[in-house]
Amino acid sequence: MIDLSGKRVVVIGLARSGEAACRLLLKQGAAVIGTDRRDERQIGDDLCGLERDGVGLELGEQYLRSLLSADLVVVSPGVDLREPLFARVRETGIPLIGEVELAYRCSEATFIGVTGTNGKSTTTTLLGLILKQAGIPAHVAGNIGTPLCRVAPSLSADECVVAELSSFQLETVETFKPRVALLLNLAPDHLDRYDRVEDYYRAKARIFENQRSSDVAVVNADDPLVLRAAAQAGGRKIAFSRIGSLTEGAYVEGDQLILALDGRREAICRVSELKIRGVHNLENSLAAVLAAATVGAPPMAIRTALTGFEGLEHRLEFVAEIGGVRYVNDSKGTNVGAVVRSLESFTDPIVLIAGGRDKHGDFAPLLPLVRERVKRLILIGEAAGVMQCALASACPIEEARSLQEAVRLAAAAASPGEIVLLSPACASFDMFADFEERGRVFKAAVRGLVPPAYSIRGQA
Known part of the structure; x- marks a missing residue:
């Protein structure tokens, strides 16, 4: 205090x-x-x-x-x-601290911290739902929208704060010590704010900085950068994996999501029962399951919350099906790593809408997946020229002056059975107040494709 x-x-x-x-x-x-x-x-x-x-x-x-x-x-x-x-x-x-450190010093609550380049909001929300289903008092706050200073100081020691934490918030921690710390994944991002990508990774790793042996560090066993960042963590390291089995942790075996912890092994649910789709959401689910179990959530409560969770707005959100074409809003895909995960989530041909304000990332990692899965790329915003240079050899590309125009061009290019995906790989601030506004504009443009008399399957 x-x-x-x-x-x-x-x-x-x-x-x-x-x-x-x-x-x-x-x-x-x-x-x-x-x-x-x-x-x-x-x-x-x-x-x-x-x-x-x-x-x-x-x-x-x-x-x-x-x-x-x-x-x-x-x-x-x-x-x-x-x-x-x-x-x-x-x-x-x-002394110079941030809002997270201030909230922590003024609170008696138990903190669970969630960070990573992608998937923070989904994992934070899901973890909060699991804990509530288990009867564990939990409050979701932080980078997800509600400031920690508004929530944490009024809570007692038997209440949990599930805190989504950005690298910017972690830069200014000093004594902050989450009882459970999750590092979901790492990929280059925010290079408009950091001089080197290593500085960004180092900021993320600060979530483990003050943990002791009685604390828990939940890490992604499939991500070498995460394992390197957590190498010096003082807490008990427990991993999750989408691609391999683990002696202890959460992993996938066939169609089963398995939890192995404290000598017990239990199938939580079938992967096919999850309502949230995509490889990244499977990883988010594994992380949330593991973290919830470490603070006492029983398997049945975990299963109930996990299989009932329908995901968040602007994160691979199904908007509508019009003329056999599915429209998906992934406005939260603000970096290259997020778009890679989104493209990996579909097998049908994609018309991709991307672009916005460049965060000085490298668009080259998109090249193989765009070449393999994207039939046409429609670019918007300040980064359109840079992205066109980086991806010119992958597929046909055209530029649009607005997101509304991009949706019309995408609709004209897509055929039944294909997907129109908004996943920008860029920040939104050149054209919109935030990624939420960008997503809402996309959905409105999709709804405007057909006259009101027509029904749109899955209209959001």
Whole structure:
């Protein structure tokens, strides 16, 4: 626990996590200054409540003015720590932490942390559902949408926080120690924010940094990068595998999802019973099963929640079938690794819609799968030119000026029995507020393909 009474605390970044940090700090008796590079007009109405409740605001060009006079600095995950002034903060000895660390220090709850390049939200949500089905009090928060500072401090020691954690959030942990830590997979991402891919992997590996022998590290046995990142983890390492059997852990045997733990081996369910499809969702399911079992969820509760879970919006979400063509929304596929997994999930020919804001990733790993499974590639957004150069030899490519136009072009190119897949491999911020808006626009465009009098199978 941390004593903040009377301390001068600067919170940098006033989006959801920054606002939640400000409010928690006020409850802890701190004198809070909220800062943001954006001005009042750009942020909107959220500032009124903060200022009314006692948070001093410093916005726009002056947003770092009070930094060096603080007793503590709390940085939101959207703030790039490569800003030169942060080096001066550390040199002067001012503690600098993030919202995750603040929530952890102000909470008695048991933390379960979930990170990885892809699959975090699905695994976090599924794990929360399994624990609730098992009667274990569980609250889902973190990078998935609800800030940890809004949830964790009010919970007791017998309650769990299932926290989705991004690399940006893990950069600023110090004492954060999850009882169970999951690292799902690693692939290059966010290279617009990291100077080297190794720095990104190192940030992810910090989820294990403070674990001890009484804690559990859940790792992907099929991912060499994960195994390397977890090599120094102090917790008890337990693995899951989609492609091989394990003496201890969760794995697939034929059509059975098997849990082997503490000397017991049990078939949880058939893989064919899962409602969420795709190889990556099978891995997510294995990880959630294993983590839930380590905190006491019984097999029957795991099975009930697992086989009833229908997945999340914007993650390989079936939208509609029109004229024999299936339309799938994978707007959350914001990096190359995610798109690889999505393409691997289908055997029918695909018309792929991709593009957006380039995160400086390498699109070359897409080449074999695009050549094998994609009959036409339709590109949108700022990265269209870069992607066309990287994938020109794989299949016919055309560019669209908008996502709506891309959907119309895809519909014209697809034949019955084929799939139109939105899986961008890029961020959304060149054209949309976030990946959720991009997914909603895609679904609206699909619904607009036919007159209202026609029925659309599976319309979302």
